[in-house]
Amino acid sequence: MYSTFTYLALLLSSSLARSISIPHRNTARTTAHYAQLDPPLNTNWTDDVGTNPWPEYPRPRLRRDQWQTLNGIWQYQNASSPNDVYNPPFGQDLAQEVLIPSCLESGLSGIQGTNVIYSWFKTNLTVPSDWSGQDVILNFGAVDYEATVFVNGKNATFHRGGYFEFSVDITPFLDSSGSNELLIFVHDPTDLNGYVIPIGKQRLIPSAHIFYTPCSGIWQSVWIEPAPANYVTQLDLTADMHGQVNVTVHSSYGNGTAVNVTVVDGNDVVGSGTGVSDQAFQFNVSDPKLWSPNSPTLYNVTVTMGDDSFQSYTGFRTISKGTVDGVVRPLVNGKFDFIFGTLDQGYWPDGIYTPPSLDAMVYDLKFLKDLGFNMVRKHIKIEPALWYRACDEMGLLVIQDMPSLRPLENVLPDDGQQQEFGRQLDLLVNQLKSYTCIFTWVVYNEGWGQITTYYPEFDLTARVQQLDPTRLVDATSGWHDHGAGDFSDNHHYANPQCGTPFYSIDSTPYDPKRIGMQGEFGGLGNNVSIDHLWNNQQAINSINQTYEIDTDIDAWNHRSHLLLSELQDQISRYACSVAVWTQTVDVEGEVNGLMTYDRRLKRVDEDQWKKDIKGLYDAASNRTNSTSS
Structure with missing residues (x-):
């Protein structure tokens, strides 16, 4: 059953809503300038973030040559209810500046909010003059959780799902010769009563030791790029150990446009294939160098569909x-x-x-x-x-x-x-x-x-x-x-x-009948000084809920060695094929990482861990060297 906000947003997404100008609420306002706030713990990279974060092209598998980042300083203000989507603050400044991309609950955002359920975000964009004659695509890496996007007072799209990229052709709403207002209404209920949505470890009130601060808002990159009217919306591309390349090019028209795919090794074309968009097709590359953890070989790929062309890549391997x-x-x-x-x-x-x-x-x-x-x-x-x-x-x-x-x-x-x-x-x-x-x-x-x-x-x-x-x-x-x-x-x-x-x-x-896997084990804890801890008293109070606490680094590494030795024995004796150690880094009240949460302290005795990990691979190799598929 849709939430009230979802129902309203869906109405706004209709063609009728797109044709109606919603009245402005012009209110004099002075926007508070952005300043990074101090989180309960920082990292060595915190002070280097600045106001132009994530300048890299965000989508490496479908990379167009021309693009413009929208990352940086936007405006933000809190909203109070789902009905606010009916009364957007067009043409006016919002309350505060905010860094995009970021979680509103983070120090990097400049907001560091709590219970951020409804939010407005605003920026302005100007289309480069050399994009004339092309459509303009607006891309989002991820917005948590529901986003209604307005361009120059018109509803352009609605998206639900806090982890997923989405794009919209905003050409019909743009003034190509001047500044354009981009306004976004975001609803993120997280774990509010009545909502059962994909949220992972996020909780409005972090609790139970293993649930953490939530992330609301525009938390991955935003950018625009030019494309022809019939452009590639998604590329499905895989390549197997036998050299077969499998391709589906999805297009905005969905009408079977001719497609050419070229695979390049350095400066040499090693394979190419043709097909039509929106239908799967295959071609072969002779004797490819295979991708594996020991040899991660990748090949550059060029895709052309009509007037649209972009770069991608792939590796040849079979799982x-x-x-x-x-x-x-x-x-x-x-x-x-x-x-x-x-x-x-x-x-x-x-x-x-x-x-x-x-x-x-x-x-x-x-x-x-x-x-x-x-x-x-x-x-x-x-x-x-x-x-x-x-x-x-x-x-x-x-x-x-x-x-x-x-x-x-x-x-x-x-x-x-x-x-x-x-x-x-x-x-x-x-x-x-x-x-x-x-x-x-x-x-x-x-x-x-x-x-x-x-x-x-x-x-x-x-x-x-x-x-x-x-x-x-x-x-x-x-x-x-x-x-x-x-x-x-x-x-x-x-x-x-x-x-x-x-x-x-x-x-x-x-x-x-199935693959033997240790999906989680380890979790050995070791408390550290406050300068490496998430400085939140509730989180600190939960540290002793860790599965095991080792009082010093030597004991932690000794216990790790014993557990990895047990795992090696199970590989040698039984049917263990995959294992996952908990975990890479500490998180808030959990102190069981190979590194502390700030990444400044490594708990691992690196020589010991390298030997123990190699011992796992050797045990599997000694068990058998033959395969039957």
Whole structure:
């Protein structure tokens, strides 16, 4: 059932609403200037953010040469109710300046708000003169949660889903010779009563140790770019270990326009194919260099459709499963190697969901890769597109979670909310399925929002497999496992129980028909001084809820070594194929990261961890070197 705001926004999105000028409320106002606020903890990148954040082109898989960032200082003011969308503040200044992209709850935003439910955002844009004769596309990386977009007083689009990119052709609303007002109404209910929506770990009131500060507003990049009237809206592009390139080019007209795709290695064209838009087609590249964690080779790709042309890229690899010496295993390019990574939540003390910069975001991934991890589990969050590009470049496999519904409160979705969860699961897969690094999709985490009176994970798994038959699916990571999907995924703290003939009362026994996986383990805690902690008393009070507290770094590393040794034994003896260590960095009241929340203190004894991680791979290699797919 739609919220009042949603109903009003849908009305505004109609063609009738687009033709009506809504009266202005002209009110004299002095806009408060932007100033970065002090968060409870900062990072080494906080002071370098400035007022022109994220200058990089935001969408590396569909990169047009001409574009203009809209990131920077916008105006913001709080709104009080859903009815405010009927009375937009056209032609007037808003209360405060705000940094875009950012979470309104973050210090970087300059707002650092709480209970931010309804918001207005405003900026002005001027179309470059050399874009004359082309359409202008407005792009958003992500807005949490519902956005109604007005251009020069007209409703241009409505979007729901706090983690997903969206675009709109704003040409009909523009004054191409002058300044244009962009005004956005955002509704973000998070976990308000009556709402069961994908929110991951966000809570209006952080609590229970494992739920954190929410993120509201425009938290990923915004930009405009010129395109012909019939332009590419989405590119689906994958390439397998045999050299087959699979392409679907989606167009704004949807009418089967001729398409050409060229694959380039350095300066050499190694393959090309032609087809028509909005229909799948294939072609082959002879003897491609394969992408893997040990050799992350990528090829540049040029796509041309009519008057539209842009750059992309791909890697050649195949993800599958097969029986290897009697054990069901995940295979990369037909070969089993042990898959080991961290639970990566993607939170930042200065930016909450928004990393302070590309360098900061890549720092975490490089840290993991340097230690020897070959995978990262992106935990119930979706990152900016450049994060996935970095994983492609480094050779980090990604286990991608669907952001979970409201967890742990016996609040389950009704039929309409479950349908919306499924719709947004489709958005997740379609948005990310062409990144080479994606290894596995996770539908449910630990039963959060998972209906158990029937088993929707079977239909949802089939839905994901239809959208993307080239990846594996982990239907239920931990807890309510009824046999769906490709993995038998156990969560257990602190010790692993991975593909073993023993399990705990709060988990399920290993199913030998599926891949043995330790979806979470570890979680060893080590308290630190206040200068490395999220300086919030409630969070500090919850530190002792950590699964285990080790009183010094030596003890923490010793315990880590023992747990990794147990995991190595389970790889050697039993059916363990994949494992996920909790976690990359501390988050708010959790102190169980390989690094502290500010990324300034590494807990790991790097030499020891590198040896232990290599020992896991060696154990899997020694177990078998043959495959059968």
